[in-house]
Amino acid sequence: MDALEAIRTRRSVRKFSSRPVEAEKLAAVLEAARLAPSWANMQCWRFVVVEDPEARAQLSQLSNVESYFAPRGYKTNPAQKALAEAPVVLVACGVPGDSGDLRGQQYYLCDVGIAAQNLMLAAHAVGLGSVFVGVYDEEGIAEILDIPPEIRIVGLFPLGYPEGESKGGPPRKPLEEIVFRGKWKA
Secondary structure, eight states, X not given: OOHHHHHHHOOBOOOBOSOOOOHHHHHHHHHHHHTOOOGGGOOOEEEEEEOOHHHHHXXXXXXXXXHHHGGGTXXXXXXXXXXXXXXXXXXXXXXXXXXXXXXXXXXXXXXXHHHHHHHHHHHHHTTXXXXXBOXXXXXXXXXXXXXXXXXXXXXXXXXXXXXXXXXXXXXXXOHHHHOOSSSOOO
């Protein structure tokens, strides 16, 4: 699958089969993340691979931050179940001290985000599904996974074989709504 095809056809997956992820596919996904560009090539990302079912269940529980979801009309995090069901969860972390900080912009967030996009596209290209989970109890997860306090968790990525057929993704805004030429136009 070429890069543009992967971008066009990738969808967030929240339901996974119990089929295990082969070591070579997991390695390919992690390698794609490793090859991402970063601020001054600092490569501030780190990934914790979580395969233990009990640990994944704990991550699932720590992703249901009620104060975030209840006001938005959700009883639970829509991706919470995926964290427990997927055979692998990748916890993407950033090392702020190994990245740039310019005018208040902390580039570790961007750097890990770029690596995460590579991760999700590579997963799709090798037949796996993933979804970005960005709401979680960071302190609780750090405690479970022994992540040091100077490291920041940027996102959780359930990874595995999708359960069922893809129904396609949500519609995207046309380029005319999001691209301005020369200057911003309201």
